[in-house]
Amino acid sequence: MVNISKREEELPGATIAKFLKIAEERKDIISLGPGEPDFDAPKPIIEYAKKVFSKATHYSPSEGRQEFREAIVEKLKRENKIKCRPENIIATCGSQEAIFIALAATVDVAEEVIVPNPGFLAYIPCVELLSAFPIPLQLREEEEFDINFSRLHRLIGNKTKAIIINSPSNPLGNVIGRKTLEALADVVVEHDLIVFSDEAYEKFVYDDAKHVSIASLNGMFDYTVTFHSFSKSYAMPGFRIGYAAAPEKLIKAMTKIHPYITLAAPTISQMAATFALSLPKRHIQEMGREYDKRRKFIWKRLNEIGMPSVKPKGAFYTFNNIQEYGLSSAEFSEHMLKNAKVAMIPGTEFGLYGEGFIRCSYATALPKIEEAMKRLEAELEVLRSRPRRKNRLFARN
Numbered sequence: 001m002v003n004i005s006k007r008e009e010e011l012p013g014a015t016i017a018k019f020l021k022i023a024e025e026r027k028d029i030i031s032l033g034p035g036e037p038d039f040d041a042p043k044p045i046i047e048y049a050k051k052v053f054s055k056a057t058h059y060s061p062s063e064g065r066q067e068f069r070e071a072i073v074e075k076l077k078r079e080n081k082i083k084c085r086p087e088n089i090i091a092t093c094g095s096q097e098a099i100f101i102a103l104a105a106t107v108d109v110a111e112e113v114i115v116p117n118p119g120f121l122a123y124i125p126c127v128e129l130l131s132a133f134p135i136p137l138q139l140r141e142e143e144e145f146d147i148n149f150s151r152l153h154r155l156i157g158n159k160t161k162a163i164i165i166n167s168p169s170n171p172l173g174n175v176i177g178r179k180t181l182e183a184l185a186d187v188v189v190e191h192d193l194i195v196f197s198d199e200a201y202e203k204f205v206y207d208d209a210k211h212v213s214i215a216s217l218n219g220m221f222d223y224t225v226t227f228h229s230f231s232k233s234y235a236m237p238g239f240r241i242g243y244a245a246a247p248e249k250l251i252k253a254m255t256k257i258h259p260y261i262t263l264a265a266p267t268i269s270q271m272a273a274t275f276a277l278s279l280p281k282r283h284i285q286e287m288g289r290e291y292d293k294r295r296k297f298i299w300k301r302l303n304e305i306g307m308p309s310v311k312p313k314g315a316f317y318t319f320n321n322i323q324e325y326g327l328s329s330a331e332f333s334e335h336m337l338k339n340a341k342v343a344m345i346p347g348t349e350f351g352l353y354g355e356g357f358i359r360c361s362y363a364t365a366l367p368k369i370e371e372a373m374k375r376l377e378a379e380l381e382v383l384r385s386r387p388r389r390k391n392r393l394f395a396r397n
């Protein structure tokens with residue numbers, strides 16, 4: 001008989017995967033669940049990949065192809081104001097793999113990593129798989145999900161090794177401003193921590209928001225591992241290509257670990273990604289304009305119908321407060337899936353402090369979002385007319 005490890009058993013169940021599967025199988029359900037672009041990769045990238053496929057059948061070096069790393073150095077200089085060399089870059093199977101390898105290369109057993117909560121659902125399991133402790137930094141709606149520095153200071157102790165930040169954020173849709181990043185940089189330097197900066201959604205920022213890479217701040221490159229991805233910016237999640245930028249010593253350590261995990265990022269994907277960087281920016285801008293149109297619509301409608309949220313400034317998510325209805329996030333999602341035929345992700349998938357919230361993705365075509373809003377509006381009316389259970393779920397501790 002096969003015995004599964006305790007490590008595996010303790011991983012959170014993939015509610016998202018369950019929801020997305022139901023939503024995909026049932027044509028009557030509209031999914032506001034997706035965490036990936038609904039666009040295909042731009043045509044020129046697909047055409048290029050087809051053309052060079054026969055030249056891409058071999059392994060790439062573990063750190064990535066030289067040509068890819070050089071193109072990334074140029075991109076980081078141009079778009080992120082990060083100055084570095086090819087020795088500071090590693091190509092990975094999506095930014096997800098980069099996050100895991102960077103943690104494996106830096107964090108020892110029983111050390112602590114501060115993680116945003118609510119935050120991207122992979123951070124906690126990645127830290128736990130390495131037998132380290134994720135320490136949740138609560139991000140609160142009434143603070144527009146910005147970092148609260150007195151709370152952060154209370155979490156830092158002699159076991160703290162690193163802090164993960166994610167801007168633009170999945171699931172919150174907020175963007176960390178320059179001033180907050182500067183204040184964070186001071187804390188990081190004072191306590192000699194490492195910042196893991198997940199910038200997977202860097203290309204999708206709206207209104208007056210600006211994406212700033214913490215590694216571009218004075219002296220911060222030496223303290224930072226920056227994660228980027230082609231999955232969202234270029235709608236290439238199936239290519240599995242991302243990268244990390246970090247001090248050379250750390251890239252060497254990550255390169256040493258890489259062969260034991262995936263060996264290297266796919267050669268074809270590195271070639272396609274290098275080509276993608278040479279394309280005019282209009283492909284990204286077109287997607288960004290479409291997300292922005294949907295963002296304005298969905299945010300306004302959700303507020304009108306009784307699922308308010310902070311106005312999202314980045315990525316393609318809204319994080320909506322549903323505490324009025326006296327249901328837990330999981331109950332609310334299940335109720336809406338069953339009765340309104342709309343799939344949304346419970347906030348608790350993103351950590352303990354996501355209770356009382358629901359994530360809606362607008363990586364879904366506008367007509368579908370419009371119809372989803374009508375269905376939700378009708379069902380929220382029904383919920384409002386029901387006697388409400390006294391709700392202790394959302395008491396602050």
Ligand SMILES: Cc1ncc(COP(=O)(O)O)c(C=O)c1O
Pocket residue numbers: 035093094095096097120166169170198200228229230231237240241242
């Ligand atoms: C915040 C964030 N970081 C990283 C990833 C991983 O993306 P990939 O491995 O496709 O680059 C995702 C995917 O949804 C994400 O939302």
